[in-house]
Structure formats: structure tokens, C-alpha cells
Amino acid sequence: MNKNLPNLVRPKSLDDFICNDELKLIFENIIKNDDFHSFIFYGKPGTGKTTISFILAEGLKASYDYFNAAIDNKENLTRKINLNKILIIDEIHRLNKDKQDILLPYLENDMITIYATTTENPYFKLNPALRSRCLIIEIQKPSTENLALQLKKINKQFNFNLDISDETYNFLALQSGGDFRAAINNLDLLSILSKNKKISLDNVKKIIPQIQFSADKNQDSHYDYLSAFHKSLRGSDPNASLYYGFIIVKSGDFDGLFRRMICVAYEDIGLANPLMGPNILNAIAAFERIGMPEGYLPISYAILSLALSPKSNSSSLAGSKSLNVINSGKIFEVPNFLRDSHYKSSAKLNHGIGYKYPHDYENHYVKQDYLPKELKNEEFYKNQLQGYEEKIKLYWSKIKNGE
Incomplete structure (x- = not known):
């Protein structure tokens, strides 16, 4: 028209x-x-x-x-x-x-x-x-309500005389993905194709079945979705994690999705649930085996497993702290008792002398200092008492301190 x-x-x-x-x-x-x-x-x-x-x-x-x-x-x-x-x-x-x-x-x-x-x-x-x-x-996308209101005005302004319910206007607004031009074009299409001026929502869905969706992986909005997905997993929100996760699925960026999932397993869950990393890799392998559309099953399972798991970033912090110490130049000699002693003449250099083999002791543990003497009191790892990590703390308290 x-x-x-x-x-x-x-x-x-x-x-x-x-x-x-x-x-x-x-x-x-x-x-x-x-x-x-x-x-x-x-x-x-x-x-x-x-x-x-x-x-x-x-x-x-x-x-x-x-x-x-x-x-x-x-x-x-x-x-x-x-x-x-x-x-x-x-x-x-x-x-x-x-x-x-x-x-x-x-x-x-x-x-x-x-x-x-x-x-x-x-x-x-x-x-x-x-x-x-x-x-x-x-400039932000207009709200669904504003878009629906504008579509009503256009219908009246151009005398399309389309009998459209509020539910249908809202569907047209949602379908456009916030693109005003796309919403107007779809209304125009309805005015041309609809022989019956009474337009039901089912008819609209047949004419305009596909949601307008920007799937350009190079746009920063895509990285916003990836960021929101990661932060929702870290924040233990299963609903937001599923929402952002399946937006990324719709974009087709499975590599980006899986990368974030693996990172969360090791960065944000870590020792609170040590089996999470292998479990996520298994879910990814299952997805690759069965493909879409059934592939949403292992993806959904993996997203919920990550979101609902206890969280601990102790391993991430420990690794970061140790790297910072090394990168600051604090690289010292290995204590003699820890040095390689597999060759015959090693004893002449005192290499390996004084090393206590933990398996020879009760509970397979013996107290000895492993760090260089310059870092004797350095502490990289701090237990956060989350999930399985709490059990680790209790175990070593019992072994080391007799608690």
C-alpha cells in the first residue's frame, strides 16, 4: 500500500x-x-x-x-x-x-x-x-509498549482499518526486536496480505513467523549477551542464565557459549565442585554428537548445573596471585632437598638429601617446607569453605592439626 x-x-x-x-x-x-x-x-x-x-x-x-x-x-x-x-x-x-x-x-x-x-x-x-x-x-531500543502504541497510531493514520487486538500489536512489537522500521514494515505487510480485516494472532504468526534477531557476532551487543550470560552464571541465577544462554544459542555462537561455560566451571566454581569442568566438557561432547534441535537438552543441563552449583573462585585467585609473584621477579632457587636426584652423583651436590617421602608417613603426609626460603610464609591459596571445598578444609585440618 x-x-x-x-x-x-x-x-x-x-x-x-x-x-x-x-x-x-x-x-x-x-x-x-x-x-x-x-x-x-x-x-x-x-x-x-x-x-x-x-x-x-x-x-x-x-x-x-x-x-x-x-x-x-x-x-x-x-x-x-x-x-x-x-x-x-x-x-x-x-x-x-x-x-x-x-x-x-x-x-x-x-x-x-x-x-x-x-x-x-x-x-x-x-x-x-x-x-x-x-x-x-x-539510543536505546524503544519499549514494547511504545512500539505497540506507535503501530496503533499508524494503523489509524493510514486508514489500514486493520482489526488488531492489543495482544497482536504486542506480538508485532516483540517480533521486531526493537527495530521500529521492522515493526512498521510488518504492519504494512499485514495490510497488503490480509484479505480479512479481522486479523488473529495465529494468522499474524503464519505471515510473520520469525523473530527479528541480530546475530552478528562482531557487534558489541553480542558480547553484551555473552557478558550477561557469564555474570548470571556466576551470580547463580538459573533463569537469567538460561535466557541469555539461549539468546547466544539463537545467534549460532556455540563456541562463545561453550567457552564461557568452561571458564565459569574453573574460574567461578572451581574447588566447590571439582567435577564441574569434566561434566561441562561431557555436555559439550553430547551436544556435538546429537546436534540441534535436540542439542538444547545438554546445553540446558549444563547451564543449570553451572548456575545452581556452589561457587568458589579460590583456585582462580590462587593462580593469579602466584603468577603475579612470579611476574614481579620473585623467582628463587629450589631448595636442595627438592632438587632432581635421579642420577648417581646428585648426592655430591646435596640434591635430594633430606627429602621426606610423604607416603612413608601416617595419612601419607609429613610436614616440610616446599617453597623457597624467601617465600616461606607466602600463602597463595585460601580455602573459601564452599561446597566440596569445605570438606577439603576439614580433611586437612584433621590430618595436619589433629582436629
Whole structure:
């Protein structure tokens, strides 16, 4: 019905722009105070980065133009900078070095204001010199409620006359993954394909069955999910761990998922449950053996095992502390009684002399100092009394102290 409905309904004023109250206040003050600071707007596709750039440029009533870093050439960049007070630069992460070299002097001398948009994390993808001359604002995805409300307005505004329930509007909003453009396009598709103006949720699911989902493993949002997964496991939250874990499954990054799971087993669980590492490797092997879709079974088992296990990072801390001591240069001679004594002449050097063989003693233990004398009182490992580790503490207390 409408060839480019998202463009037709693109907000033209700040009142119609969807964002939180704090951001709206910032944008209002930019226009109110004739503020010509340069901004980088960062966020996922369809969140309104380019839209707010145009709204601000219009609101400041200054000459402006649009430049796409992916396809426009440097001659266009120079011409548009010289003819305008504001330049909107889409996909600034694609701005190559030649174009950056042209742009930077204008920014340094306040000869141009830019509103740059990017789906990539500017702290990872942009030249620091360029980034430091701009303020960075992250544009968040609109809420499901806001998206559903906007879809209702569009249905009425363009006389689609679609009879859609609130549940169906919410499904369309959720299905878009927070991408406003995707949500509008799906509503437009329904208006074209639906012969019956009464649209049931089941019909919508048949027409639009697949959730919009960004599965780009190079985007920082993917690493946010990996981070949230790891921290949810460490925090012993089984529900959040399953949620973030299966988002990563949906992205297809099984290597990233399994790497985090193995790390948690050894970093965050460790001696509290020493069998967790082998158990996770077995679950991964089972997944690789049966594949998807049944592969979700060992993945679910492994995620819950990690989340619900007692936690201890004593082994991680012990390893880190010992490495720090070594890296600080504290590398000393091995005590003579611990040195290699398998060859005949070793005794002439006092190597191995005085070593007590623990298996010759009661409980297979005998007290002797193993660290170099310079580190005699150094303590790398501290028991955290968690899970199985508590049993280890009780065992050695009994053996060493007779408790």
C-alpha cells in the first residue's frame, strides 16, 4: 500500500520521537539553547539515530546536509562541509582514513557540527581523534509498549482499518526486536496480505513467523549477551542464565557459549565442585554428537548445573596471585632437598638429601617446607569453605592439626 512506509511515518518533530525522558530533555535543550556540539548517536538498527539527527538539524534552523560514509566520496564530503553548518554522517564507522583526514580539521576548528550515526560501539570502531571531538549518546531500543502504541497510531493514520487486538500489536512489537522500521514494515505487510480485516494472532504468526534477531557476532551487543550470560552464571541465577544462554544459542555462537561455560566451571566454581569442568566438557561432547534441535537438552543441563552449583573462585585467585609473584621477579632457587636426584652423583651436590617421602608417613603426609626460603610464609591459596571445598578444609585440618 505504501512503498516506503517507514519513511512516511518518520517523526518530524521531537514530540513524536520515541526515547526516554532524560534523552528528550537533552534534545530539547540542544534546540532551545542553539547548541552546536557534535554528537555520535550509537545504537541498534531502527532505533532512530538518523531520525533524531534530522530533527535536531531542523530544530536548529541551520543549513545542513546528509552524507553516507559507506557510499559517498570525499569530494562530496568536502563540498557538503563547506556549504553547511551541520552535516549528518550515516555509518560513520565506515569513514575511511582519507575522509577522516578531511573532516578532522573542520571539527577541530569548530567549522562544522556533525551528527554521526553508527551501529558499532564507537569506543571500538572510531578513530580516537574523531571520537574525542564529539559527545556520544546511546539510543536505546524503544519499549514494547511504545512500539505497540506507535503501530496503533499508524494503523489509524493510514486508514489500514486493520482489526488488531492489543495482544497482536504486542506480538508485532516483540517480533521486531526493537527495530521500529521492522515493526512498521510488518504492519504494512499485514495490510497488503490480509484479505480479512479481522486479523488473529495465529494468522499474524503464519505471515510473520520469525523473530527479528541480530546475530552478528562482531557487534558489541553480542558480547553484551555473552557478558550477561557469564555474570548470571556466576551470580547463580538459573533463569537469567538460561535466557541469555539461549539468546547466544539463537545467534549460532556455540563456541562463545561453550567457552564461557568452561571458564565459569574453573574460574567461578572451581574447588566447590571439582567435577564441574569434566561434566561441562561431557555436555559439550553430547551436544556435538546429537546436534540441534535436540542439542538444547545438554546445553540446558549444563547451564543449570553451572548456575545452581556452589561457587568458589579460590583456585582462580590462587593462580593469579602466584603468577603475579612470579611476574614481579620473585623467582628463587629450589631448595636442595627438592632438587632432581635421579642420577648417581646428585648426592655430591646435596640434591635430594633430606627429602621426606610423604607416603612413608601416617595419612601419607609429613610436614616440610616446599617453597623457597624467601617465600616461606607466602600463602597463595585460601580455602573459601564452599561446597566440596569445605570438606577439603576439614580433611586437612584433621590430618595436619589433629582436629
